Amino acid sequence: MDLFWQQLINGLSLGALYALIAVGYTVVYGIVQLINFAHGEIFMTGAFGAFATWVVMGSPSSMSWQVAVFGMLPVMILGGIIVSVTMALLMERLAYRPLRDAPRLAPLISAIGISVFLQEFVRLFFGDIPGMPDSKRAIPFPNIEGISGRSVSFGNVNVQISALFTLGALVVCTAFLWFYVNRTKTGRAMVATSQDPDTARLMGINVDRVIMAAFAVGAALAAIAGVAQGMRVGNIDFRMGFLAGLKAFTAAVLGGIGNINGAVVGGLVLGVVESMATTFIPGQFGSPAWKDVWAFVLLILVLVFRPQGLLGAKVVDRA
């Protein structure tokens, strides 16, 4: 039974990571019907941005946990957000906006191109920035006193502090998003645009700005997820975005594409299923080597039996 709770906690923290990235996918898809293939790379640049901020601060390594958690960590997160949002806005402006009226194939292929480009760009040139280590291999993520490597035990169940951080971040971000979407002008403009862009335009909403805001919000959440991932696995790597992005999109579809709450629920469910599968499926196919496969099988099952997702999709009907 302990194993069940342990894997549940593992699954929820992994799922929180997916949820943070999935929100970015779902928000963008809801408005422009574009699968932003490069969103996984935004997640990666957020993590690298946070690392770079740490190096710029002088690579501080010994401090009390209060300074680390309330001082250094927020600065690192902020640095990561700045980098990822810049990347996302550049991407939107240079590659997606000109293709907004093109057939669907064009922006999708463009997105694949950007994804490959960003991966290689970080791999080749991050190490050339003065002070940064070689990025062709995994870079150890800085130790955050009080979070990295520490855990709390409830009986036989071990909860890592980094997992608590991720879950906490998800709660905070979801609350922020709710407030943003329901109570601010830009947020409600986003909802309006995703329901009917032409009418929104007629109502005086600057659709371009709204789309930029959507990209920015998704990028900011992805950066936070990047920092969480860095603390969780202990290193960052230029390839970390690919698989995470793919699974996050699965989560978004699972919950209902275009639906922010759906992305959160989808992410959590996906994380739990992935963790449980590696423990409770008996025999050879229950080995952890198969865990990624279960995530994708779940995607296919969802598309067969409930294509609109668990909470229902919220996409413009472009019939």
Add this chain to the structure above:
Amino acid sequence: MSRFTSALTIPAEKLEKFQTAAHIGGIVAAALGIVSVLLPWSYAHEALDDVTYSAAPSPLQYNYIGLAVIAVVLFAAPLVLRKPGKARDWVAWNTGARFAGYGLLATGFVGVAAIGIESGGLINVDPGGWLALVAGVVGAVSGLVLFRSPEPSMGRIKTNTIVQIIAIAGGLAAVLFAAAFALGLSGAGAFLFYLTFAAFLALTLVRTGVFGWFAKCAADNKKILVLAAFFVAFVFPFTQNGSDANMSIATQVLIFSATALGLNIVVGLVGLLDLGYIAFLGAGAFTSAVLSGSLYSHIHWHPPFIVTVLISGCVSSFLGLIIGTPTLRVSGDYLAIVTLAFGEIFRITMNNLDGSDGPNITNGSNGINNVPELSFLGFNFGDAHQIFGIQVGRFANYFWLMLLVLAVIMVVFVNLNRSRIGRGWVAIREDELAAEAMGVNTFGLKILAFAGGAFLAGLAGAVKAHYDVSVTPDQYVFLESAFLLAAVVLGGMGTVMGVLIGATILKLLPEKLRFFSDYRLMLFGLLLVFMMRFRPEGIIADERRQLEFHAEDEELAEDVQEELIAYHDHFNPDAVTTEDLR
């Protein structure tokens, strides 16, 4: 308002008086170019293909002379042909001259840059090189000043069939020569120079209208063209003198092209975005490797190769059915992600079938090694053979086999394209709801495309396993799918020629431009972005596809309409049209 315009934005009236000067300027530029070849271009021997000699042009420089001569002809002709007539009006002399000027400039620039980079400094560029650059500048400026020609219509020239056939033969021979020459170039600078030369030569000929004439020759003699093309490809290994390196690249290009053609059915004809296509190639390769009798394989059944090929095709096809059935009901975007996910599932599964996480079929991450060479009726594919007295190596044998497979795939593709099935596919691509309303069985046709494309990939994979000698899951990653998709998109979706060109470019360039090898993937990503931004229909554009991407282009719309009417009339001469009913 004059009806002439030039490529510059200066109004035509101002340029009127410079026209003759521009013609002469172009001729002078080309002459300067020829003179420059007689001087040494570089002080250092390593640059290009050794351009340090006076009055002894290197092979690359002979090509450059060719371009210059063409430039002379193009610039000079309007001065000589004053009377209106077919010669003057049907050939776009000025536009061609302009591109020849660009070509002189571009090749001059690339030449000087290559010399500078390869020999470690522009100081090593001798007067000849600089003169070539100057010639290029003069030529380009002259070309810009010239008024644009009307659209060429050299296709209207009536030529004797014999002349047409000779033209086809000559054209194909030129292509073969160019290919062998390009593959033989050893430096990256030389290769780039030649590539620039070839590209601008082609552009010049296209814009002059010569290609229009070639196209007519080809269209009138389609069967001969195809047969001659295959013959030329067949002959290619004999030109390599047993050198294996180029044959290896050529065979890899063929395998890649065959797979891309299969993807062309799915993406190009039907418009289904498949991002996991490499899994079908991999399934074919693994099946073939497992059944090949290799010592590392755990299935001890070794059927004859033909049977293995068919089984590989069927296995891939079956996989196509499995993923196609649930996902082809949902929208196109989901299909992209699901196929991508499936590609990953395939790779992980192959990695895991190693005994500890699954039954030991594929040896996990080590894959199946030492796949034995094919052996048909005593002709062992692994050995070098002496044919007609010329030594051909191992790769040449696989080249011929792959050529055969490619021929089969092309025949299948072209026949499907022309049939009701093909038209149904295009209808689905254009507007699925309308097609369904018209009674097209959309789901059935989509599954057919998916499974059919997978079958073709399985065929290619079966040969690939023997060519590669070892089959590992790492060879079948998503990046390869992206390359395949790029080949189809880059070349031109839905066209056979385009896909072949796209595949050749994508496989050949990284091999030849080795100094880029670190930046290869980054440039690939940028290429995709730029392609979709500026020419999403690809190099060889299917005009109807082009119309999809450039919906506001009126001229293009009229062209397409004319072509459709002609096409319809050609195939249905007896059909009753609204014209007849009036």
Add this chain to the structure above:
Amino acid sequence: MNRRIVKLAAVTFVAGALALSGCGSRADNGSTSSSGATKIAKIGVIAPLSGDLSALGLGIKNSVDLAIKQANDSNAIPGWKLEISAMDDQATPDVGKNAATSLSSDDQVVGVVGTLNSSVAQSVTPVLQPVHIVQISPANTNPTLTQGQDAANPARPYDNYFRTCTTDAVQGPTAAAYLLSIGIKNVATIHDKKSYGQGLVEAFTKAFVAGGGKIAIAQTINPDDKDFSAVVTNVKAANPAAVYYGGEYPQAGPLSKQMKAAGLNVPLMGGDGIFDPSYIDLAGSASNGDLATSVGAPVDTLASAKAFVSAYTAAGYKDPMGAYGAQSYDAANAIINALKTSLAKATDAKSARADTVTAMSSVSFDGATGKIAFDKYGDTVTKVITVYKVTAGKWATEKTLS
């Protein structure tokens, strides 16, 4: 109809004739043998020079380079100048195969030091063997490369393949014996499914169980994984006293870190694949107490080893020698020693290839890792393994066994 056939034949004939006559195939492939008395022979290196394992690969390349420099400086083979030709295999069998094809078509290449990964060697050796280029690996530990698939009936699969490191058949049982000797009887095993890791874990498991130990649980990971929480949870539930990992440091480091963070505070022991300073970087302070075995005696004990270390440092290479520097140095010197015999009577590098392979079986000298000589399978006769332990953030020698 006849006219068409005639036309067709004419066309194809014309095209063919034009083609065959028109192309001058470039027969010379840049063999710019400089005029002068010295001829050039190249020693190739196939190792991961970029990517995750580049720390180990670059160390291999630099060590070979050092050996070549020293040979040239001391004019070890009169009339011949040695050069290095290093190719990147990116730790991938496919890329390695292309590198091997490229080296084998270079007529000046007469021997190859490589590869690092056993999985890559399986694709490289079949390419080098038909052209008789001798290959010495400083790091492949999979026994099947020299003794064939069937361990009970060893048969040498490739006559041109040798190695200066000992195999898993020795490394695994040494680790098992060591763990049993310090009182650890309950171990969980994890491997990354590649030939090296899997082979090592199998050898370890057999010896450990035969010595009375118990395997608490056996797990695998995918080498691309970053997140090991699933495996760690399963292993923790089985409550082992140590974890034995078969694989390399890019996964082992984070695995150790995540293990300790989840509360599984037991030492992680691995093979030579994790014996690199990068392991400690990636695992952080969690690595204290972790163990590794490495083939060869510690570099600070043998006189010849110390000479190598000081020469390496003096040469000023940007990257450290890594786990396999000494073995690569020995491999290069073994080739050089064989070349002394084979190049003496050869006019060009290519014709000396087969002789070099034959000469290799009689090579014998003292190298940085001990006595270098090869048995009838191509394995090294020196079978020394050292156990290292991470102490205060660095690898320190714990025990040497032979």
